[in-house]
Amino acid sequence: MSALQAHRHLRSERVLCQGAGRPLKQKIVQDFLRRAARRAQVSNAGVHRLRHTFCSHVAMRGARARRAPP
Structure with missing residues (x-):
């Protein structure tokens, strides 16, 4: 939680970003996800x-459908 609070001043549409608010590189995200999936024994993540x-899951909880950017 403290890590999130430390970056609260950043204003970005991104959920995940580098320390200065720059976007994460696609390869970094893919590698992180691949390692996390392997540890969790999840395939096809x-x-x-x-x-x-x-x-x-959001739709199953009753949220209205809307088009989100890719």
Whole structure:
């Protein structure tokens, strides 16, 4: 929590970013996700799949569908 609070001053549309608010490189995100999935023993994990799963769960809780940027 303290790490999130330390970066609260940054204003960005990004959920995850580098320390100065710059976007993360795609390879960094993919490598991180691949390692986390391996440790969790989850197969076929990818950014798109996680996004789809998140949106499905939100919809199951009654949220209205809207088009989000890719």
